[in-house]
Amino acid sequence: MNDAEKTIVELRDVHLAFGDNEILSGVNLAIPERGRVVILGQSGGGKSTMLRLILGILKPTSGGVLFKGHDITGMKRRRLNQMRQRMGMVYQYSALISSLSVRDNLSLPLEELTRKTRAEIDKAVDEKLAMVGMTEARDKMPSELSGGMRKRIGLARGIIMDPQLILYDEPSAGLDPVTSSVINELIISLSDAIGATSIIVTHEMESAFKIATHMAMLFQGRIIASDTPENFKSSTDPVVAQFISGDTIGPINEGTAKP
Ligand SMILES: Nc1ncnc2c1ncn2[C@@H]1O[C@H](COP(=O)(O)OP(=O)(O)O)[C@@H](O)[C@H]1O
Ligand SMILES: [Mg+2]
Structure with a gap:
């Protein structure tokens, strides 16, 4: 990401385990203010979990989750609720x-x-x-x-x-292509209208490229790429390239969502 851009959300070396099951293994990600950041990744990989960490509904096992420079992981409920009021969530x-x-x-x-x-x-x-x-x-x-x-x-x-930050979890899941396009356009226009930053989780590549100003790919518990949509499209990273093309041959296999 461009250094000149202000960061509104930052995940710093975030680890998260449910029992013995480590879902996130050192996630680092900076979300630029007023960007529309699409998070890609396999189902079961921990994308919704990341959104819940940003909302402060979940706490990481270790690492920092910063909203406007404040680490929300150790915040008292009252202060956390104040932060949360600046965030909006759109559920699947x-x-x-x-x-x-x-x-x-x-x-x-x-x-x-x-x-x-x-x-x-x-x-x-x-x-x-x-x-x-x-x-x-x-x-x-x-x-x-x-x-x-x-x-x-x-x-x-x-x-x-x-809200200053809107989180969308699979906003076009289960919709027909036309409705899905309408929702994509709304995501763009709403973000602009209220001047908000958006984080969008999706595995639909067409929507992703329509909406994104930035993209990040979660794979095996880490963000393995964070870049512009253009650079994602031409990425030579085998994981990114396979995810974007939807090829069945490559490093991503069913069942490799977790390390
Ligand atoms: N509250 C929870 N307790 C235990 N396991 C969970 C919980 N929430 C999610 N998981 C597990 O964490 C993994 C990642 O889930 P999730 O973040 O929903 O993935 P994604 O949104 O990328 O499909 C899955 O294996 C899921 O079963
Ligand atoms: Mg999910």
Whole structure:
């Protein structure tokens, strides 16, 4: 990454084990402010785990996780919650609360975490719904929406607090190609509209190249490449090249997600 770019998130020699199972074995990664960084890697490799470490939901076994220069790994809950309010998360399967309307799903974080009035909350909800083209869904229940619509509402909820950092976990998983393109475009426009940095986990190469300003590849517990999309495309690293081309022959095999 360019030295002139400001770093908003940094992972420093992060190790993470679940019991005897070491998932991350010394991850180093710097996320430049206002970038859209796509994290690539095999399923089961630890990508979602990395996002949970950045959110502070998980603590590393060792190493540092820095948000705006502050190591969040040892932070007290109160301070960590303040940091978390600047982060938005978009989950793989929207994760909307099925008993609440769209409006109430989006209102919830604002009601719980801010002192905004009802009128201010309604305004924020309407603004975010407009940004994802879902104004008419305001009073619907999640069950009344298609998968693509739910995904859009998930995006709106991810940005409801105007986060400085948005984390997306497999945002186009399970969507048809057209809806997937719409979501990709929204990821770009939303990041720009609120001036946020985005970290996007995906294994879909087409989406990855559309969205990314930077790319990083997680392999066997480490970030083995972190570069521009152009350099990824022309990479001679056998792991990166195989992942991008989807070849079945190469260093990546099923079952080698972990060292
Ligand atoms: N809370 C947990 N307890 C034990 N193992 C876990 C937990 N969360 C994830 N894992 C394991 O860690 C590995 C990486 O998971 P994950 O980060 O979800 O991978 P990815 O998102 O790259 O597909 C998997 O083998 C998974 O089973
Ligand atoms: Mg995952």
